[in-house]
Amino acid sequence: MGTNPKKSKEQLLYEQKYYRVQYVNKIIQISIFLLFLFLWEFSANRGILDSFFFSSPSRIGRTFCQLITVNHLLAHIWITLLETLVSFILVIGISLLLAILFWYFERLSVVFEPYLVILNSLPKSALAPLFIVWLGTGFKTIIVAGISVAIFGSIMNLYSGFHDSDQGKIRLIYTLGGNKSDVLKKVILPGSLPLIISTMKVNIGLSLVGVVIGEFLAARKGLGYLIIYGTQTFKMNMVITSLTLLCLIAVLLFLGIALLDKLICKKHHQE
C-alpha cells in the first residue's frame, strides 16, 4: 500500500518497468506518425505519389497559411466548431430529457421503441436533402443534420442504462420512504453519470459527422463546405488541409469531454 514511505527494491523495479513500457509505447506511437509524414512527403517529392491528387505535409502547411489570409479559414473552422457544439448540446439535452421521460412513464418507452429503432437505423445522410427542402440552406439545417445522426441512439442508450439501474438501490430509496422522483434524483441520475459521459464521448463525434454531412449539402461556410468546394474545383490541397483540420477538431473535442470526465469522476469517486 501507499502508506509505506520506503519502497522495497522490488517495488521500485516494478515501477521502473511500468514507466519504461509506457515510455516505449509513446515513442512507438509518435514514430509511426512521423514515419507516415516522412514517407508521404518523400514520395510526393520524388513523384512516386502525384502531389496534385495526394498533396503532401509541406503543401498542407503552405495551403493552411494561404487559406487563413485569403479564404478566412478561421471563420470556416469557427462555424464548424460552433455548429458541432450546438448540435452536441442539443443532442445531450433532448436525449436526457426524453430518456428520463421514458423511464418515468415506462409505457411510453414500450410504445415508442419500434419507432426509435427504425429512426436509428435509417441512414441520416439520406434525410439531409429533405431538411434542405424543409428548412432551407444554412445554420438551422446543419444543426438539425448534426442532431439527427446522434439523437436516436443516444436516447436508446441512456434509457436502457436508466432502465438497468441497480434494483437494490431503487428498493432502498422506497424503504427509506422515498418516491419515484427521489429514485430519479438519488439513484438513476447520479448512478448513470459514467454512462452519460460515455454517451457524450460518442455523441461529440457523431455530431461532427452530422454537421459535415450538412455542410456538404447546404452550406456556404465551414470545413465541410471547403471540402466539397475543393473537390469540385480540383483544389486537392484545400480538401486535404480541411480534412486534417477536421481530424484535429475531432481530437480536441474528444479531449475536452475526456477532461470533463476526469473532473467529474474525481468528484464522484468513480473509476
Next chain:
Amino acid sequence: MKTILSFQDVQYNYHSMNGETPALKDVNFDVYDGEFLSIVGPSGCGKTTLLSMAAGLLKPQSGKVQLSADLAENKHSIGYMLQHDHLFEWRTIYKNILLGLEIQHDRSSNSLEKIDTLLKKYGLYRFRNKYPSELSGGMRQRAALIRTLVLDPKLLLLDEPFSALDYQTRLSVSGDIVDIIKREQKTAILVTHDLSEAISLSDRIIVLTNRPGHVLKSLPVHLTKQGNSAVAARKSPEFSAYFNELWEDLHGNESEEI
C-alpha cells in the same frame, strides 16, 4: 407483552405469464414490542415477501397486516435493511447515512447530531468522509445500519443482511449489529436461511413451511451464555438441541427417506 405487528390470514400469490405461484397462505403470527424475531424457512417460501408487507411495499391479496397505532401513524417508524448494504459508491459514508434524511427533507440539527453520535458510538466517525469502497464489509454493514437508525425506526426489518459477508466477518458483524439493535432498544425481524444465525441472535424463531409458506411453529429461544457474541451463543449447551429441532422441522421428510 404489547403486540406491534400482526399478520392475520395473509395470502399472497405471484403472477406472471407462466402462471400463478402461491407464495404465502394463511400466515398468522404476532410480533411483540422489543423482541428479536427470526423467520426461517426453505428458500422461496415467501420470507422476503413477508418483510415487504410489513414495510408496506406490498399489500396482502387477502388477510391483513396490522400495525400498532403508533407504528401506523408514522411511516418512518419501520426501517428496512436489505441483503446488500447498497451504499452509493459516489457518496461518502456521511452522505450515504444522510440519504434517508434527505428524502424526508429533514436537516434539523437534532438529526444531524444524531448522525454524529451514532457514527462515534459505532466506530465510523473517523471514516465519515471516506467512500464505501475504502471500507471493509463489516464497516459497510454498520454504515448501512446507521443509515437506517438515523430515521429512528421502532421496528427493524432485516432481510438476510449478513448473507453477502464471508463467514468470519459474518460472525462478528452479526453479533455487532444485534448488539446495536438491542442497545437502541428496537424490535427486529430477521429473515435468514442460516439456522445457527437464527438461534444465536433471536428471542424467538418463526418456522415457515415450503411454498406456499405458512407458519409451522413459533419457537422461543433461551440460551445460557456468557456475553452477547455470536460465538458465545453457539457454545451454549442448548444450542445443538435447538439446531436439531429446526433441522427436523425443515428437513423432516427428507431424513425419513434416508
